[in-house]
Amino acid sequence: MFQLDVKSRKSIYEQVVDNLKELIVSGVLKEDEKLPSVRDLSGQLTVNPNTVQKAYRELERQGYVYTTSGLGTFVAGRAEQQIDTAMLAKVLAELRAGIRELQYLGLSREQAMAQIKTLFDERSDWK
Amino acid sequence: MFQLDVKSRKSIYEQVVDNLKELIVSGVLKEDEKLPSVRDLSGQLTVNPNTVQKAYRELERQGYVYTTSGLGTFVAGRAEQQIDTAMLAKVLAELRAGIRELQYLGLSREQAMAQIKTLFDERSDWK
Amino acid sequence: MFQLDVKSRKSIYEQVVDNLKELIVSGVLKEDEKLPSVRDLSGQLTVNPNTVQKAYRELERQGYVYTTSGLGTFVAGRAEQQIDTAMLAKVLAELRAGIRELQYLGLSREQAMAQIKTLFDERSDWK
Amino acid sequence: MFQLDVKSRKSIYEQVVDNLKELIVSGVLKEDEKLPSVRDLSGQLTVNPNTVQKAYRELERQGYVYTTSGLGTFVAGRAEQQIDTAMLAKVLAELRAGIRELQYLGLSREQAMAQIKTLFDERSDWK
């Protein structure tokens, strides 16, 4: 399904959250599609089931998935949601820090903008 | 000099690093200017000197400052700098995650791009 | 008859119990009226018959219905009933927690009381 | 600090969450006051530290406490918050179910209202 990076400073469960988010947002995992069971995925990734469960729980908290005990974990729909301004502010703060880093790394304004553009281009499904 | 937020999930030393980076990148602290001593800054912020020490070490590691034993810590110059591609990749990965969140939050591509543009506009000094 | 919410954190059988309780207490299902058979209801709700079975057992345990082997499940009468003090204590504990949340959410005492009053007003049949 | 009920169907960490909420909302634990450390409380309650940590994390998620790694967990202030309507709806749904139970248990409308009133009276600090 995806690979973990043991060398990363990110914790394992965070990596799992991140990878699954990517699969969901990009549409690889579609609405109401079942995610692998906790045991399955923990087996595939060779990590402890508790670690995967923690990731699933975090995804549920953030609204990416929903859980029906005894059945499994499923991709949540994004219907009729309105933009969460508190969350938006948080994300923008992170992006602000990232852009500041680009400046410091020595990129020109244009180089930085070009880099950002490639990131948008990766999300070709996004309208 | 700046304020810390004890309620933040970010660790104290990380906040110190971030704030100092901002002051350096934005030009408030100029090349070869002396940073406050560890003791001074820890006093101002009312945090443990070890914490400030750690922040200074991290800034040095990332090339933002240099230390001259016995004299203090100074802002590093950005001349003849090579772009650190490893660091760049890391920053781009963070930005990628942030942009993905914008999509998930329900912003349109244009709304997201507009938001990013405002972040660039904040850095009016950047050429 | 009613709808289930698979995305809810409540288990399916609990939702079935709750919905049936509501129908009984509100008088839609009257004393000695027959409930749908386990098979029927499980078909309507597209859930496992065991799940409905479990819900019926729970309702029986709580005294809401009675079962006559081979004939079906029927709404129990509420005549000559003694107040179940153990159950009452449990319900009051839940209500206490709910009211505490209202306080924490920032409602004034009057706002909270007004909210509770609307909940009572919903039960216009109750004397 | 408080007692757990091993016979309860509530999970341990939920009981910890609930008891701490009560202490916070009632003002026994005041703003910015330090909660016992995870290890301390787990020792007092003779449960596993992981269980207490789960409770602390849940309290943080719900905004009751904030955490500074390396220092401890502290009671969050309720300043300048506005009422969370989504959360309010959830709490009211729970209260609605509780009130329905009172009706079913055979209480008269007046008896039920009297019971609710005693719950409000317990929160004498609430204005």
Added chain:
DNA sequence: GTGGTCTAGACCACT
């Protein structure tokens, strides 16, 4: 000393 993560392994409720 403080919280945070992870593993191994067990048991439970629900479907």
Added chain:
DNA sequence: GTGGTCTAGACCACA
């Protein structure tokens, strides 16, 4: 078989 809880015990980063 599915998620959820819990224990015991280890290791890490931060202050």
